[in-house]
Amino acid sequence: MIQKMSKIQIIGSRRIMEEVIEFLHSMSMLHVDIIPEDMREGISYHIIPLQRDEIAIKERAEKMLKKLKDLMLLLYQPSAQPVSREKRFIVTNIVSEGVMSDYNILEAKLRELHKKRSELTERLSLLERYxxxxxxxxxxxxxxxxxxxxxxxxxxxxxxxxxxxxxxxxxxxxxxxxxxxxxxxxxxxxxxxxxxxxxxxxxxxxxxxxxxxxxxxxxLPADYAGLPFFDALKEMVRKKEEIPKEIMDIEAELNRLSDEWYWKIEELIDVLQDLIDEFKTLDYCTGTKYCFFIFGWVPKSYLPKLSSTIKERFDDKVVIRELEIMGEEIERVPVSIKNPKLVKPFEIFMRVLPPPRYDSIDPTPFLAIFFPVFFGLILGDMGHGIVILIIVGLLWRKYKERAVVQDLLKVFFLCSIYTIIFGFLFGEFFGELGERLGIHPIVLNRGKAIKGFLILAIGIGIGHVLLGFIISLINSIRWHKGREIIGTLSSIAMLFTLFLLIAALSGYLPKGFLSVGIILTIILFPIILLSEGIIGAIELIKSIGNILSYARIMALGVASVMMTLVANKLGEMTGNIVLGIIVASIIHALNITIGIFSPAIQSLRLHYVEFFSKFYKPGGRKYAPFKKTRGGVRLWRRL
Amino acid sequence: MEKAIIALAAAMAIAVTGLATAWAQSRIGSAGAGAVAEKPEVGGTIIILMAIPETMVILGFVVAIMIILGI
Structure with a gap:
């Protein structure tokens, strides 16, 4: 969900400006922004320029950072990360030339080792050709x-x-x-x-x-061209035995150097990055002769903590002022998304889209509700669900450290549960094998009741698309957007009218409803045109296509049923139990593999294209707090 | 005879939309492969883009079902 944001201005004495900036940095809450033009009016603000020594430190830090990043490419990442004990970093030290001498020596050594290793590897691969x-x-x-x-x-x-x-x-x-x-x-x-x-x-x-x-x-290779064939051969055999050992020695030396230096350099990179960020933040500070101003955004829920901590630390020397967010500023408000634990894993699917605008809605909770349901509806087989559940369980242990994989596994855990539930409702356990084991369809038999399944899928589409419109309507009401409220309301009414007309024309409703539908169309269509323009009319037609697109739930579901049917039939046709199980298992395995990707992609597509288009407004700025990479390390800039 | 025409019509509904989807996906696929080669992080978006033209064949499938079932 999109968190409510507060627009704040921090005002303090010029003498403690650096200290406040460092404090804000360690608090990691404030999204620092350029002071808006309208706030500059009336007071003679000016950008506080960096002092000569600060410019020197900044330039030096940037140079060092570049060099150290290059150096990191030459090192291996050791497995164990030591606990950092460095708690303060004397920034002025980096201005001295001597500070880089150790790293220059290390770089020369590493480059020499890498060069030697690549030469040896090249020679070895040449010898391997012989x-x-x-x-x-x-x-x-x-x-x-x-x-x-x-x-x-x-x-x-x-x-x-x-x-x-x-x-x-x-x-x-x-x-x-x-x-x-x-x-x-x-x-x-x-x-x-x-x-x-x-x-x-x-x-x-x-x-x-x-x-x-x-x-x-x-x-023979050029290196051995001058030698007699016999001597060259002898030399090549000797070299071929020696080179792997030489490479191993180099690797051991590289590992030793990496163990010694990798984490030290990484820590220094983080500290330098933090330092540069602090200098960059100074660019956003404005001030008068005696005080400074920092403008920014914080999630409303963080504001009390930020205010009390600043009060505790600086007493009355620093003041936080909460300002009103103006209507024209909405597009500039950074967007911070915070979801409950159960919904959070689904944020992984939102990364492919640009962040929503502040006055829009974060669709992640809806994705968390409907994605596993659509997945389950498409795959809908208890057997397949159990197999996915087992795969998730096995991978869970293997990828405990990787957050992205963990999130995906959580999503697929939910999907497998819904697949089992829908499998039970459809009476499917590895296809019609369930029927033989006494499991019967409760809702419908997907293999036979194609029409019923199609109606169910379209019905889900109507509900989902309408929900999209309702979310848009609620959001428009929340933000007091009168025109949008009228537009969305008339779109919903028009959609109902179209269903009414279709039902009346196809004989599902009495013919009298036809004239009702026509009158409603005559009233609603101009309202849509006036409130949303021609785009609104086109969007309405698109909505019909959006709803019909949900037929893919049925199409892919039936395809999945047919695949399981083929697997079981082919297994039977072998006439041998063992061979039959093998054949059926191979086709079931193929179906499950397709069954993991296809329903996931199609469910996502239904959300991205059909559902989100009704209420999702992209184009938001991501909330990026002024955050310390290396928390706990103090940057002593002024000594 | 009527049955054969119904079957042919349903087949046409699937075949034409299937070809259209295949053509669109081939274009998106080749462009997408290029994009992924340069920017691997757009992989997820490309997969979704690949799924978009499938609407055509899905609608074709719906029409075919409607023809066969006489809805």
Missing amino acids: ERILKGLAPLISKLSGFKNIESTGLIIDRDKAGVIPLMEVEISRITEGGYQIFKRELDEKSIGVILTYQKDYDEGVRGLLSEEGISEIK
């Missing part, structure tokens, strides 16, 4: 040890061309006058690795032969 060759030829390296004044070359020959090896041997024997050795080894199913060794004197002849016959030599 994995097949190294693995295949490594055993030959030991055989070749001890040879001197010999040249060696590596060849890869396709297995289906293995016949070329004896012919090549004959030719090489001729060139080297028998002074050669050849080693063969299968590299994989397709190729054979060959190492050829011979005296250096015959190098030119041998290479000439290989080139003439189109036998390609193994090309």
